[in-house]
Amino acid sequence: MTTVADAVAALEAAYPPALAESWDAVGLVCGDPAETIERALVCVDPVESTVDEAIETGAGLLVAHHPLLLRGVHGVGADTTKGRLVHRLIRAGIALYCAHTNADSADPGVSDALAAAIGLRVTGPLNPNPDGRTGIGRVGVLPEPEPFAVFVERVARALPATEGGVRAAGDPNREIRTVAVSGGAGDSYLSVVTAAGVDAYVTADLRHHPAGEHLADPSAPALVDVSHWASEWPWCGQAAEILRSALGGTVTVDVSSRRTDPWTAQAPGAPTRTGRFTG
CATH class of the missing domain: 3.40.1390.30 (NIF3 (NGG1p interacting factor 3)-like)
Structure with missing residues (x-):
């Protein structure tokens, strides 16, 4: 059986933590390294929608590019935004791993x-x-x-x-x-x-x-x-392929389909969503 630790080892071989900037927070955020997994999900942002997606797809591991806890915290109470995500992940039995500036430099x-x-x-x-x-x-x-x-x-x-x-x-x-x-x-x-x-x-x-x-x-x-x-979303496919290859196909690895760009609307008459060259 493939474990969280096996997936972490594959990710850290591809994205060595030593490449991370000194201010960064990379690695396993929550989850039991000994827990077995059958499915993983790769995303850019560990936010409500991607945690929802991980739960809906039955993932045992969520791999994110951006750290959830970049700055030091003194608690992860469920009455805070990030604490609530940690509690949801733990209750659902989902490990969270973040590869940030180490994935940028790799x-x-x-x-x-x-x-x-x-x-x-x-x-x-x-x-x-x-x-x-x-x-x-x-x-x-x-x-x-x-x-x-x-x-x-x-x-x-x-x-x-x-x-x-x-x-x-x-x-x-x-x-x-x-x-x-x-x-x-x-x-x-x-x-x-x-x-x-x-x-x-x-x-x-x-x-x-x-x-x-x-x-x-x-x-x-x-x-x-x-x-x-959008600039970092292509990485999700790269990381997913690394996991598929390293784990020998024992884990189904999905790329998140949730758009987590924070902007959700444009004013009437604004350029199209795919962009417009204006010189």
Whole structure:
């Protein structure tokens, strides 16, 4: 029988905890390592809807990218949002495992999954660790150059739809061949992508002032800003395949179908959910 510990070992072989940032909280949040499991669910966010899904599908393990308890807590009372989730998971016999910045830096990791979804051939990490192989973000190459307007539509088609859609900043006719990607919030790497000399940068949560200052540099790459959740959702399939392979098919592994992007509506006349290039 396959146990929670077996699944954790497979995940930590792929996403070594040593790769996690010092401030991060990764690993087994709740659950008995000795408990047997027959089904697992992989998601981006451990929230009410994905816990509902884990219970509905009969999962014994929920694997999430984002930590549930990132900051220190003194209790997990069921009268708090996160405490309530912990209680629900324990009562349902579901273990929770989180792989966050260790999955971001791993090879392959979160940004490899994003690059693959877009259709890039990865050439290396954007911000490499000393080993030169792991690190945050990836740099890749398109099969053929294409105008920025076409590339933005490529990104919008590749990722799950969200109410915020896809935003872009740059010359619509600019030729795009080399691309940097970073799943999740990536504006701290704007200077890195400029130094890398890529044509475009795809990430999430770009802020007004950093983006504006970046674009003031004529040598800076064009920007594509997507939903944080959408940028990391391709990783779910990667992690699911790692579990299926490592556990020899003894555990059914599902990818969450719940959209946990927090934005749920647009004002009338706003861009479409899949994005609109506006130049």
